[in-house]
Amino acid sequence: MTKDILTLLELSKEEMDKLFQRAIELKRRHKQGIRENSLSGKTLGLLFDKASTRTRISFEAAMVQMGGVPTFISAKDTQIARNEPIKDTARVMSRYLDALVIRTYSQSMVEEFATWSSIPIINGLTDLYHPCQVLSDIMTVIECKGGYEGLNIAWVGDGNNVAHSWINAASILGFNLTLACPEGYLPEKEIVESGKWKVESGKSGTIRVITDPVEAVKDADVINTDVWASMGQESESESRKKIFAPYQVNAALMAKAHQDAIVMHCLPAHREEEITDEVMEGSHSVVWNQAENKLHLHKALLETLILR
Numbered sequence: 620m621t622k623d624i625l626t627l628l629e630l631s632k633e634e635m636d637k638l639f640q641r642a643i644e645l646k647r648r649h650k651q652g653i654r655e656n657s658l659s660g661k662t663l664g665l666l667f668d669k670a671s672t673r674t675r676i677s678f679e680a681a682m683v684q685m686g687g688v689p690t691f692i693s694a695k696d697t698q699i700a701r702n703e704p705i706k707d708t709a710r711v712m713s714r715y716l717d718a719l720v721i722r723t724y725s726q727s728m729v730e731e732f733a734t735w736s737s738i739p740i741i742n743g744l745t746d747l748y749h750p751c752q753v754l755s756d757i758m759t760v761i762e763c764k765g766g767y768e769g770l771n772i773a774w775v776g777d778g779n780n781v782a783h784s785w786i787n788a789a790s791i792l793g794f795n796l797t798l799a800c801p802e803g804y805l806p807e808k809e810i811v812e813s814g815k816w817k818v819e820s821g822k823s824g825t826i827r828v829i830t831d832p833v834e835a836v837k838d839a840d841v842i843n844t845d846v847w848a849s850m851g852q853e854s855e856s857e858s859r860k861k862i863f864a865p866y867q868v869n870a871a872l873m874a875k876a877h878q879d880a881i882v883m884h885c886l887p888a889h890r891e892e893e894i895t896d897e898v899m900e901g902s903h904s905v906v907w908n909q910a911e912n913k914l915h916l917h918k919a920l921l922e923t924l925i926l927r
Protein backbone atom coordinates (compact mmCIF):
# COMPACT_ATOMS: atom_id res chain seq x y z
CA MET A 620 0.00 0.00 0.00
CA THR A 621 1.17 3.49 -0.85
CA LYS A 622 2.25 5.84 1.98
CA ASP A 623 0.32 8.81 0.55
CA ILE A 624 -2.87 9.59 -1.36
CA LEU A 625 -1.97 12.58 -3.52
CA THR A 626 -3.83 11.94 -6.78
CA LEU A 627 -5.51 8.44 -6.70
CA LEU A 628 -3.02 7.05 -9.17
CA GLU A 629 -1.08 5.61 -6.21
CA LEU A 630 -3.81 2.97 -5.80
CA SER A 631 -4.41 -0.22 -7.76
CA LYS A 632 -7.90 -1.47 -8.62
CA GLU A 633 -7.51 -4.18 -5.97
CA GLU A 634 -6.55 -1.64 -3.29
CA MET A 635 -9.51 0.58 -4.20
CA ASP A 636 -11.89 -2.39 -4.13
CA LYS A 637 -10.62 -3.29 -0.66
CA LEU A 638 -11.23 0.28 0.53
CA PHE A 639 -14.80 0.24 -0.82
CA GLN A 640 -15.52 -3.11 0.83
CA ARG A 641 -14.05 -2.04 4.17
CA ALA A 642 -15.93 1.30 4.06
CA ILE A 643 -19.23 -0.51 3.39
CA GLU A 644 -18.47 -2.89 6.28
CA LEU A 645 -17.58 -0.01 8.62
CA LYS A 646 -20.80 1.75 7.64
CA ARG A 647 -22.84 -1.35 8.49
CA ARG A 648 -21.03 -1.75 11.81
CA HIS A 649 -21.55 1.96 12.60
CA LYS A 650 -25.31 1.61 11.97
CA GLN A 651 -25.34 -1.42 14.28
CA GLY A 652 -23.76 0.69 17.02
CA ILE A 653 -20.49 -1.29 17.05
CA ARG A 654 -17.61 0.77 18.47
CA GLU A 655 -14.26 0.70 16.67
CA ASN A 656 -10.90 1.15 18.34
CA SER A 657 -8.32 0.33 15.68
CA LEU A 658 -6.79 3.84 15.68
CA SER A 659 -6.50 4.14 19.45
CA GLY A 660 -3.46 6.22 20.39
CA LYS A 661 -3.11 7.65 16.86
CA THR A 662 -3.28 11.35 15.97
CA LEU A 663 -4.47 12.77 12.64
CA GLY A 664 -3.54 16.33 11.66
CA LEU A 665 -5.75 18.36 9.31
CA LEU A 666 -3.78 21.23 7.77
CA PHE A 667 -6.34 23.37 5.92
CA ASP A 668 -5.78 26.48 3.84
CA LYS A 669 -9.26 26.52 2.21
CA ALA A 670 -12.77 26.32 3.68
CA SER A 671 -14.36 22.94 4.36
CA THR A 672 -17.47 21.51 5.98
CA ARG A 673 -17.66 17.87 4.90
CA THR A 674 -14.03 16.89 4.44
CA ARG A 675 -12.89 18.39 7.73
CA ILE A 676 -15.77 17.11 9.84
CA SER A 677 -15.91 13.64 8.28
CA PHE A 678 -12.17 13.09 8.79
CA GLU A 679 -12.39 14.44 12.36
CA ALA A 680 -15.42 12.28 13.20
CA ALA A 681 -13.85 9.27 11.48
CA MET A 682 -10.75 9.57 13.63
CA VAL A 683 -12.73 9.92 16.88
CA GLN A 684 -15.05 7.02 15.98
CA MET A 685 -12.00 4.81 15.30
CA GLY A 686 -10.55 5.59 18.75
CA GLY A 687 -8.00 8.19 17.58
CA VAL A 688 -7.64 11.94 17.96
CA PRO A 689 -7.85 14.61 15.23
CA THR A 690 -6.16 17.98 15.46
CA PHE A 691 -7.24 20.78 13.15
CA ILE A 692 -4.51 23.16 11.99
CA SER A 693 -5.47 26.33 10.16
CA ALA A 694 -2.56 26.88 7.76
CA LYS A 695 -2.73 30.64 8.15
CA ASP A 696 -2.04 30.29 11.88
CA THR A 697 1.10 28.20 11.39
CA GLN A 698 4.66 29.29 10.65
CA ILE A 699 4.07 28.16 7.03
CA ALA A 700 2.22 31.48 6.64
CA ARG A 701 5.46 33.17 7.77
CA ASN A 702 7.52 31.26 5.22
CA GLU A 703 8.82 28.32 7.23
CA PRO A 704 9.85 25.88 4.50
CA ILE A 705 7.55 22.94 3.76
CA LYS A 706 10.48 20.54 4.06
CA ASP A 707 11.05 21.69 7.66
CA THR A 708 7.37 21.71 8.60
CA ALA A 709 6.81 18.27 7.11
CA ARG A 710 9.64 16.69 9.08
CA VAL A 711 8.52 18.32 12.34
CA MET A 712 4.86 17.33 11.90
CA SER A 713 5.98 13.77 11.18
CA ARG A 714 7.38 13.65 14.74
CA TYR A 715 3.96 14.54 16.25
CA LEU A 716 1.33 12.99 14.01
CA ASP A 717 0.46 9.59 12.53
CA ALA A 718 -1.07 11.00 9.30
CA LEU A 719 -1.90 14.42 7.85
CA VAL A 720 -4.75 15.56 5.61
CA ILE A 721 -3.89 18.71 3.65
CA ARG A 722 -6.36 21.02 1.88
CA THR A 723 -4.64 23.76 -0.09
CA TYR A 724 -4.29 25.41 -3.49
CA SER A 725 -1.16 23.95 -4.96
CA GLN A 726 -0.77 20.27 -5.74
CA SER A 727 3.01 20.67 -5.67
CA MET A 728 2.85 21.81 -2.01
CA VAL A 729 1.10 18.54 -1.06
CA GLU A 730 3.65 16.57 -3.08
CA GLU A 731 6.56 18.37 -1.43
CA PHE A 732 5.01 17.61 1.97
CA ALA A 733 4.80 13.92 1.05
CA THR A 734 8.43 13.87 -0.06
CA TRP A 735 9.65 15.19 3.29
CA SER A 736 7.16 13.41 5.61
CA SER A 737 7.58 9.99 7.11
CA ILE A 738 3.82 9.84 7.82
CA PRO A 739 0.99 9.35 5.27
CA ILE A 740 -0.06 12.57 3.51
CA ILE A 741 -3.66 12.65 2.28
CA ASN A 742 -4.79 15.18 -0.31
CA GLY A 743 -8.01 16.69 1.08
CA LEU A 744 -8.43 18.84 -2.08
CA THR A 745 -6.10 20.95 -4.17
CA ASP A 746 -6.77 23.06 -7.25
CA LEU A 747 -5.90 19.98 -9.30
CA TYR A 748 -7.43 16.96 -7.53
CA HIS A 749 -9.92 15.83 -4.87
CA PRO A 750 -9.08 12.12 -4.60
CA CYS A 751 -10.85 11.21 -1.33
CA GLN A 752 -14.06 12.77 -2.64
CA VAL A 753 -14.13 10.49 -5.63
CA LEU A 754 -13.34 7.40 -3.54
CA SER A 755 -16.39 8.00 -1.36
CA ASP A 756 -18.45 8.91 -4.45
CA ILE A 757 -17.63 5.55 -6.02
CA MET A 758 -18.63 3.86 -2.77
CA THR A 759 -22.02 5.58 -3.23
CA VAL A 760 -22.19 4.39 -6.84
CA ILE A 761 -21.50 0.82 -5.67
CA GLU A 762 -24.30 1.07 -3.06
CA CYS A 763 -26.80 2.49 -5.55
CA LYS A 764 -25.90 0.45 -8.62
CA GLY A 765 -24.40 -2.74 -7.19
CA GLY A 766 -20.93 -2.00 -8.65
CA TYR A 767 -19.16 0.26 -11.11
CA GLU A 768 -18.17 -2.23 -13.84
CA GLY A 769 -19.68 -1.33 -17.20
CA LEU A 770 -21.43 1.76 -15.88
CA ASN A 771 -21.73 4.99 -17.84
CA ILE A 772 -20.77 7.87 -15.60
CA ALA A 773 -21.30 11.45 -16.76
CA TRP A 774 -19.67 14.63 -15.54
CA VAL A 775 -21.51 17.83 -16.50
CA GLY A 776 -19.94 21.25 -15.91
CA ASP A 777 -16.45 22.46 -15.09
CA GLY A 778 -13.43 20.29 -15.90
CA ASN A 779 -12.13 20.94 -12.39
CA ASN A 780 -10.29 19.20 -9.53
CA VAL A 781 -13.12 16.73 -8.86
CA ALA A 782 -13.42 15.97 -12.60
CA HIS A 783 -9.67 15.27 -12.72
CA SER A 784 -10.01 12.77 -9.87
CA TRP A 785 -12.90 11.07 -11.71
CA ILE A 786 -10.62 10.72 -14.74
CA ASN A 787 -7.92 9.14 -12.58
CA ALA A 788 -10.48 6.76 -11.03
CA ALA A 789 -11.82 5.75 -14.46
CA SER A 790 -8.30 5.00 -15.66
CA ILE A 791 -7.83 2.57 -12.74
CA LEU A 792 -11.30 1.03 -12.39
CA GLY A 793 -12.35 0.92 -16.02
CA PHE A 794 -15.90 2.32 -16.08
CA ASN A 795 -17.09 4.56 -18.92
CA LEU A 796 -16.64 8.25 -18.11
CA THR A 797 -18.00 11.03 -20.31
CA LEU A 798 -17.26 14.62 -19.34
CA ALA A 799 -19.29 17.42 -20.93
CA CYS A 800 -17.67 20.81 -20.32
CA PRO A 801 -17.71 24.14 -22.16
CA GLU A 802 -14.78 24.93 -24.48
CA GLY A 803 -12.10 26.64 -22.43
CA TYR A 804 -13.17 24.78 -19.28
CA LEU A 805 -12.28 21.23 -20.29
CA PRO A 806 -10.23 19.09 -17.91
CA GLU A 807 -6.47 19.39 -18.31
CA LYS A 808 -5.34 17.71 -21.50
CA GLU A 809 -2.40 15.94 -19.91
CA ILE A 810 -4.62 14.31 -17.27
CA VAL A 811 -7.15 13.23 -19.91
CA GLU A 812 -4.50 11.87 -22.27
CA SER A 813 -2.67 9.86 -19.62
CA GLY A 814 -6.04 8.54 -18.36
CA LYS A 815 -7.00 7.47 -21.91
CA TRP A 816 -3.64 5.83 -22.43
CA LYS A 817 -4.08 3.86 -19.19
CA VAL A 818 -7.62 2.82 -20.15
CA GLU A 819 -6.49 1.67 -23.59
CA SER A 820 -3.68 -0.38 -22.14
CA GLY A 821 -6.07 -1.90 -19.55
CA LYS A 822 -9.05 -4.18 -19.94
CA SER A 823 -12.13 -2.00 -20.01
CA GLY A 824 -13.64 1.45 -19.86
CA THR A 825 -13.54 4.67 -21.86
CA ILE A 826 -12.81 8.31 -21.12
CA ARG A 827 -14.50 10.85 -23.42
CA VAL A 828 -14.44 14.64 -23.24
CA ILE A 829 -17.23 16.39 -25.16
CA THR A 830 -19.06 19.70 -25.01
CA ASP A 831 -22.69 18.50 -25.31
CA PRO A 832 -24.37 17.88 -21.91
CA VAL A 833 -27.32 16.02 -23.49
CA GLU A 834 -24.97 13.58 -25.22
CA ALA A 835 -23.24 12.98 -21.87
CA VAL A 836 -26.40 12.18 -19.90
CA LYS A 837 -28.39 10.24 -22.48
CA ASP A 838 -26.95 6.81 -21.64
CA ALA A 839 -25.69 7.69 -18.17
CA ASP A 840 -26.29 5.62 -15.05
CA VAL A 841 -24.70 8.32 -12.90
CA ILE A 842 -24.74 12.10 -13.47
CA ASN A 843 -22.22 14.20 -11.57
CA THR A 844 -21.94 17.92 -11.30
CA ASP A 845 -20.07 20.48 -9.20
CA VAL A 846 -19.86 24.24 -8.73
CA TRP A 847 -19.02 26.35 -11.78
CA ALA A 848 -16.44 28.41 -9.86
CA SER A 849 -14.27 26.51 -7.42
CA MET A 850 -12.55 27.92 -4.35
CA GLY A 851 -9.97 30.43 -5.55
CA GLN A 852 -12.03 31.29 -8.68
CA GLU A 853 -14.58 33.52 -6.94
CA SER A 854 -13.70 36.54 -9.15
CA GLU A 855 -14.83 34.52 -12.21
CA SER A 856 -18.22 33.54 -10.72
CA GLU A 857 -20.30 36.03 -12.69
CA SER A 858 -18.64 35.47 -16.07
CA ARG A 859 -18.83 31.71 -15.60
CA LYS A 860 -22.61 31.81 -14.93
CA LYS A 861 -23.31 32.75 -18.58
CA ILE A 862 -20.84 30.29 -20.06
CA PHE A 863 -22.03 27.37 -17.96
CA ALA A 864 -25.81 28.02 -18.17
CA PRO A 865 -26.38 25.23 -20.78
CA TYR A 866 -24.70 22.79 -18.36
CA GLN A 867 -27.24 23.18 -15.54
CA VAL A 868 -28.49 19.84 -14.23
CA ASN A 869 -32.23 20.56 -14.33
CA ALA A 870 -35.50 18.77 -15.11
CA ALA A 871 -35.04 19.29 -18.86
CA LEU A 872 -31.62 17.63 -18.83
CA MET A 873 -32.89 14.83 -16.56
CA ALA A 874 -35.69 14.16 -19.07
CA LYS A 875 -32.96 13.09 -21.52
CA ALA A 876 -31.44 10.64 -19.00
CA HIS A 877 -32.45 7.11 -17.97
CA GLN A 878 -35.30 6.84 -15.47
CA ASP A 879 -32.99 5.16 -12.96
CA ALA A 880 -30.01 7.51 -13.35
CA ILE A 881 -28.68 8.88 -10.06
CA VAL A 882 -27.54 12.49 -9.60
CA MET A 883 -24.47 13.25 -7.53
CA HIS A 884 -22.89 16.49 -6.31
CA CYS A 885 -19.91 16.57 -3.95
CA LEU A 886 -21.39 19.71 -2.32
CA PRO A 887 -21.46 22.56 -1.45
CA ALA A 888 -24.08 23.19 -4.17
CA HIS A 889 -25.22 26.49 -5.63
CA ARG A 890 -28.89 25.84 -6.28
CA GLU A 891 -30.24 27.27 -9.56
CA GLU A 892 -26.69 27.49 -10.91
CA GLU A 893 -25.11 24.08 -11.65
CA ILE A 894 -28.14 22.18 -10.23
CA THR A 895 -31.75 23.16 -9.64
CA ASP A 896 -33.37 22.82 -6.25
CA GLU A 897 -35.92 20.51 -7.92
CA VAL A 898 -33.25 18.02 -9.06
CA MET A 899 -31.22 18.28 -5.87
CA GLU A 900 -34.29 17.49 -3.74
CA GLY A 901 -35.77 15.10 -6.33
CA SER A 902 -35.92 11.30 -6.60
CA HIS A 903 -32.70 10.92 -8.66
CA SER A 904 -30.55 12.74 -6.11
CA VAL A 905 -28.30 10.75 -3.77
CA VAL A 906 -26.36 13.74 -2.42
CA TRP A 907 -27.04 13.18 1.28
CA ASN A 908 -25.89 9.55 1.24
CA GLN A 909 -22.97 10.70 -0.86
CA ALA A 910 -21.99 13.22 1.83
CA GLU A 911 -22.44 10.61 4.59
CA ASN A 912 -20.20 8.13 2.83
CA LYS A 913 -17.22 10.48 3.23
CA LEU A 914 -17.26 9.48 6.91
CA HIS A 915 -17.16 5.75 6.22
CA LEU A 916 -14.66 5.86 3.37
CA HIS A 917 -12.34 8.11 5.35
CA LYS A 918 -12.40 5.58 8.20
CA ALA A 919 -11.32 2.82 5.82
CA LEU A 920 -8.65 5.04 4.31
CA LEU A 921 -7.20 6.15 7.65
CA GLU A 922 -7.11 2.59 8.94
CA THR A 923 -5.39 1.37 5.78
CA LEU A 924 -2.78 4.14 5.65
CA ILE A 925 -2.01 4.50 9.36
CA LEU A 926 -1.86 0.76 10.08
CA ARG A 927 -0.14 -0.18 6.78
Ligand code: CP
Nearest residue numbers: 671672673674885886
Ligand atom coordinates in the same frame (compact mmCIF):
# COMPACT_ATOMS: atom_id res chain seq x y z
N1 CP B 1 -17.24 17.90 -0.80
C1 CP B 1 -16.37 18.56 -0.01
O1 CP B 1 -15.14 18.39 -0.08
O2 CP B 1 -16.97 19.44 0.83
P1 CP B 1 -16.24 20.47 1.80
O3 CP B 1 -15.62 21.53 0.91
O4 CP B 1 -17.34 21.00 2.66
O5 CP B 1 -15.17 19.74 2.55
Ligand code: NVA
Nearest residue numbers: 779845849850886887
Ligand atom coordinates in the same frame (compact mmCIF):
# COMPACT_ATOMS: atom_id res chain seq x y z
N1 NVA C 1 -14.57 22.06 -7.10
C1 NVA C 1 -14.91 22.50 -5.76
C2 NVA C 1 -15.09 21.33 -4.87
C3 NVA C 1 -15.47 21.68 -3.45
C4 NVA C 1 -15.59 20.47 -2.58
C5 NVA C 1 -13.86 23.44 -5.24
O1 NVA C 1 -12.66 23.17 -5.42
O2 NVA C 1 -14.21 24.47 -4.66
